[in-house]
Amino acid sequence: MLSDNLLAIQNSLPATVKLIAVSKFQPIEKLQEAYNAGQRAFGENRPQELRDKQLLMPDDVEWHFIGTLQSNKIKYVVPKTFLIHSIDTPELLIGVNKEAKKVGRVVDCLLEFHIAQEDTKQGFSLEAAVNFLNSDEFKSLENVRLKGVMGMASFIDNEDVVRDEFREFYRCFNVMKEKFYPTDDSFKELSMGMSGDYKLAIEEGSTMVRIGTSIFGARNYS
Numbered sequence: 001m002l003s004d005n006l007l008a009i010q011n012s013l014p015a016t017v018k019l020i021a022v023s024k025f026q027p028i029e030k031l032q033e034a035y036n037a038g039q040r041a042f043g044e045n046r047p048q049e050l051r052d053k054q055l056l057m058p059d060d061v062e063w064h065f066i067g068t069l070q071s072n073k074i075k076y077v078v079p080k081t082f083l084i085h086s087i088d089t090p091e092l093l094i095g096v097n098k099e100a101k102k103v104g105r106v107v108d109c110l111l112e113f114h115i116a117q118e119d120t121k122q123g124f125s126l127e128a129a130v131n132f133l134n135s136d137e138f139k140s141l142e143n144v145r146l147k148g149v150m151g152m153a154s155f156i157d158n159e160d161v162v163r164d165e166f167r168e169f170y171r172c173f174n175v176m177k178e179k180f181y182p183t184d185d186s187f188k189e190l191s192m193g194m195s196g197d198y199k200l201a202i203e204e205g206s207t208m209v210r211i212g213t214s215i216f217g218a219r220n221y222s
């Protein structure tokens, strides 16, 4: 049962790690079931689906956006989202800042890093992220706040490779922390780990795991 899966995972996590229930493509009934079992943080990856589910779920849900975000869809995500994990270009953060200003919010975000070998993956290199945070443009953004780093490991069945990738995300997090937020306690999140690899991710320093399939079962994409 969904609530058994959820509670088993919840109970297996260290207290320092937040569970984000990735409910993309799942019907609202399943989110309600997870909510009734005590889950409050949910992750979605399609802007309109997120907006629609926000209208149907109670106000104390903490919404996480974890997907690709095109500039014309930023407006669906900004008003109620707790944390955007998937900032993968300077332009996207600038666009989020602009929408956030319109609605009078400061939106918390993570920078997504690209490490995995698969070139389908998106995100900053360490060098690009450092250059961006050094820029005057970044320093002028008043309606977004960076809370940390997000990464996705390769989808492969090789624990050593996946572990090395998580270590590299941890290194990126540390470099950013030391260079730009050495005394700012709010830059503290390292979002990494999914159903197949979250135990490894936690061993390598994750503070947020994004788990869908192991809670809700397979997604129905049709």
Ligand SMILES: *Cc1c(COP(=O)(O)O)cnc(C)c1O
Residues within 6 Å of the ligand: 022, 024, 045, 066, 067, 152, 193, 194, 195, 196, 210, 211, 212, 213, 214
């Ligand atoms: C879908 C998704 C997840 C959850 O994946 P599962 O394998 O179902 O746990 C985590 N993170 C991102 C960015 C996703 O798109």
